[in-house]
Amino acid sequence: MVLSALRGLGRHARLALPVGILIALILPDMALRWDIILPINITFIYAASMIRLDLKATALLAFTFKRLALTLSITLFILCLIPVLYVMLAQISGLATLYYPSLIWFAVAPPIASTVWICTLLGFRAALAMEIVVLTSLAAPFTGPFMAGWLLSDIAAIDQLGLFFKLAGMICGGTFIAYLGQTYLGRKKIEDNRHVFDGLSALAMLVFLIPVFNGVAVVIVQQPVLAFYLCALAFAMNMGAQIVLLGLGYILARHAAPIQVLAIVTGNRNVGLYFAALPPEPVFALFTAMYQVPLYLTPLIIGRISRLLQPDLPGR
Numbered sequence: 001m002v003l004s005a006l007r008g009l010g011r012h013a014r015l016a017l018p019v020g021i022l023i024a025l026i027l028p029d030m031a032l033r034w035d036i037i038l039p040i041n042i043t044f045i046y047a048a049s050m051i052r053l054d055l056k057a058t059a060l061l062a063f064t065f066k067r068l069a070l071t072l073s074i075t076l077f078i079l080c081l082i083p084v085l086y087v088m089l090a091q092i093s094g095l096a097t098l099y100y101p102s103l104i105w106f107a108v109a110p111p112i113a114s115t116v117w118i119c120t121l122l123g124f125r126a127a128l129a130m131e132i133v134v135l136t137s138l139a140a141p142f143t144g145p146f147m148a149g150w151l152l153s154d155i156a157a158i159d160q161l162g163l164f165f166k167l168a169g170m171i172c173g174g175t176f177i178a179y180l181g182q183t184y185l186g187r188k189k190i191e192d193n194r195h196v197f198d199g200l201s202a203l204a205m206l207v208f209l210i211p212v213f214n215g216v217a218v219v220i221v222q223q224p225v226l227a228f229y230l231c232a233l234a235f236a237m238n239m240g241a242q243i244v245l246l247g248l249g250y251i252l253a254r255h256a257a258p259i260q261v262l263a264i265v266t267g268n269r270n271v272g273l274y275f276a277a278l279p280p281e282p283v284f285a286l287f288t289a290m291y292q293v294p295l296y297l298t299p300l301i302i303g304r305i306s307r308l309l310q311p312d313l314p315g316r
Contacts, residue, residue: 003196010198013121014303017205017296024209025217038211038276039170045208046113046137046174048201051181051190052120053130070258071131078136078266079143083107086237087151099233102287104151105274106237108144110136111265112295113174117201118268122303124260132265134175141167144274166277208272209292216289219282226283231290238294242267242302250309260306267302268295 009016086107090100111133119129141164182190190197220227242263249259275288 003193006199006203007193007195008199009202010195010200013198013202014299016202017299018293020206020209021213021292021296024206024213027210027213029215029218030210032211035276038208038272039166041204041208041211042270042272042276043170043173043177045201045204046171047177047181048197048204049113049115049117049133050130050175050178052194052197052201053116053126054187055175055179055182057127067131071128071135074132074262074265075135075139077262078132079108079110079139080147082241082266083147083151095233098283099229099287101152101281102230102284103233103237104148105278105284106234106269106271106287106291108140108147108151109269109271109273110140110144110171112268112270112272113137114201114205115264115268117198118299119261119264121198121299122260122264122306124264124306125257128258128261129265132261136265137171137175137270140171140273141165167273170273170276205296209296212272212275212289212292216286219286223286227286227290230283230287231293234287234291235294238267238269238291238298239301240267242298243305246302246305246309264298264302268298 083104086103087100090103095103111129113133116126116130116133118124120126144167145164245259245263245266249256249263252259271288271291275285278284
């Protein structure tokens with residue numbers, strides 16, 4: 001019965017994710033040890049997203065010169081160039097300083113692990129997405145605190161070494177669990193039950209909503225304007241990046257497949273990684289909740305946009 005439920009959730013994940021946001025908003029507040037539960041949940045999201053892919057084969061392919069050059073370039077683009085670009089755009093547009101920490105923590109975060117699963121769901125090159133997720137996730141504990149320290153004036157209040165260990169623990173822990181799962185179950189069994197594992201990925205993302213939206217409904221009622229602006233900022237960075245890059249893929253049709261992956265990994269960042277690792281901060285906590293809206297709508301909206309732009313793309 002549990003497997004059937006997971007299989008059904010996996011098949012209807014595109015609709016289940018946005019519905020999960022509505023459910024999380026109306027759930028009563030729960031006083032639990034979210035500081036412990038949240039990192040465990042994020043670790044599980046990494047594991048559930050990566051278990052669908054052949055980790056050994058992907059690792060061998062990833063270390064070919066051409067592929068490594070591509071993924072390193074994308075990693076530098078995502079973790080180093082994008083933060084600078086977003087700060088420049090924020091300054092040009094006159095963004096209030098209140099929103100800068102949220103913008104910067106988003107920009108320095110690696111792609112969320114579930115981008116691998118989202119690419120699998122949309123028929124994009126999931127193996128490339130995984131290579132990018134792994135490389136950016138390994139680099140993020142080094143680049144994130146450094147880039148934030150450069151771009152944020154109050155970074156001195158943050159324990160950068162502690163942040164590094166928290167990030168590394170969640171990322172490496174999830175990857176190790178995925179490897180153990182593949183070793184125990186075998187690739188064939190995992191592929192034969194792909195909808196079950198899609199359901200596990202969707203379930204991990206839905207559970208993540210509970211701590212992130214805990215108490216948020218009250219804050220939205222009390223500060224609707226702040227919540228609206230943070231949601232608009234999240235949509236601009238998430239959907240804006242994806243739509244711009246999908247449009248670029250339409251123009252550069254020969255390179256459309258890797259650009260589609262670039263769109264997904266650039267727009268969908270693991271903001272929750274910093275939400276779990278940093279000291280509590282009300283505005284960033286509200287931004288993290290608002291950010292889940294475009295993130296959880298990505299399979300539904302970006303899937304339709306990509307089909308409109310490139311309905312006959314090979315390898316979908």
